[in-house]
Amino acid sequence: MYQGALIKMKTEYTAPINYYLVFRNDFIHMNQLLDREIKLSFVSYECLNCHLDKPIYRQGFCKSCFFETASAGEWIIRPELSKAHLDEEDRDLAFEKEMQLQPHIVYLALSSDVKVGVTRKAQVPTRWIDQGAHQAIEVVEVPNRYLAGITEVALKEHMTDKTNWRKMLTNELIEADLVAEKDQLDDFIPEEVKPYYLDTNQKIYDLEYPVLQYPKKVKSLNLDKTPEYSGVLKGIKGQYLIFEDNTVFNVRGSEGYVVNLAVN
Known part of the structure; x- marks a missing residue:
């Protein structure tokens, strides 16, 4: 079980590309999770600028920080x-x-x-x-x-x-x-x-991506609407996790969301 605020995955230009999910206290090599069941659970928010538990507005920032920080x-x-x-x-x-x-x-x-x-x-x-x-x-x-x-x-x-x-x-x-x-x-x-x-x-x-199976028709996972999700990881491309049931999860698009990540 891992927990942390999502930021875009770190990458390594290899063949295929290596992906790493970085939390404050954990560093997860995502390629090693291919073909394994992952459970994502929404816990809270953490603005990437002020680090407060405030709803994320855009780009990982709460609304006030989005309109104030130089990073936005x-x-x-x-x-x-x-x-x-x-x-x-x-x-x-x-x-x-x-x-x-x-x-x-x-x-x-x-x-x-x-x-x-x-x-x-x-x-x-x-x-x-x-x-x-x-x-x-x-x-x-x-x-x-x-x-x-x-x-x-x-x-x-x-x-x-x-x-x-x-x-x-x-x-x-x-x-x-x-x-x-x-x-x-x-x-x-x-x-x-x-x-x-x-x-x-x-x-x-x-560029070559670690994908075992591409989705036929994508279904996007939104943690605000679906705070808990489980699925078998079949690939990683861009900043997306691709699951066996055609669900895709945009890690970068969910920056500032604190999640639990469990691996079976």
């Missing part, structure tokens, strides 16, 4: 709104400079479809693993989050910037040549970003 600034979801390079504060300039003024990658990833996205260079390939991508390629490497954001805005006029999580979890993969897809984007990159285009870097990252 709008620039995180919309990088084109980043302003630290202008020395302008959103919520906490020191934090924003630390996060925004570092190398960022604009990439293409193949999960449900070919999508464009942004991540800090330090988060390669973790970001792609969290999205459940099977392949990824870097398009540009820029010195700050703002430049990555305006590039993403320009490129998503020509392709999606979203992952269809249901198609990703049922493993409905399309055929795509990421190198060819990347080569088609050169004309759409903003002029101020063109010098950062990675024209000689055509490396494709391949």
Whole structure:
């Protein structure tokens, strides 16, 4: 029996990817639980910022923290709104400079479809693993989050910037040549970003997930509606646990929920 507040699983880029669930006092190698029955029980809430037992609003934060903490600034979801390079504060300039003024990658990833996205260079390939991508390629490497954001805005006029999580979890993969897809984007990159285009870097990252059985039609587990659930773990992909009865559980989407986890 384990207990702790959920945060997104730690990952290790291996073949297949290794997943670890980290609680305050426990460290669980989730791959070792494949084909075993797991029982999840909701206990309470724990905001990732104030650590109080208050209902989670979004991204693991209670409502007040979501609108106050620098870790939930709008620039995180919309990088084109980043302003630290202008020395302008959103919520906490020191934090924003630390996060925004570092190398960022604009990439293409193949999960449900070919999508464009942004991540800090330090988060390669973790970001792609969290999205459940099977392949990824870097398009540009820029010195700050703002430049990555305006590039993403320009490129998503020509392709999606979203992952269809249901198609990703049922493993409905399309055929795509990421190198060819990347080569088609050169004309759409903003002029101020063109010098950062990675024209000689055509490396494709391949990602393999520990999945024994994909669901045919996914049923999402919501701990607010179903505070107790038991099922046989059949796979892990993205930040989802996949169970034998087609139930899927989004660990990252449940950050801040304190649970008991029992393994049979």
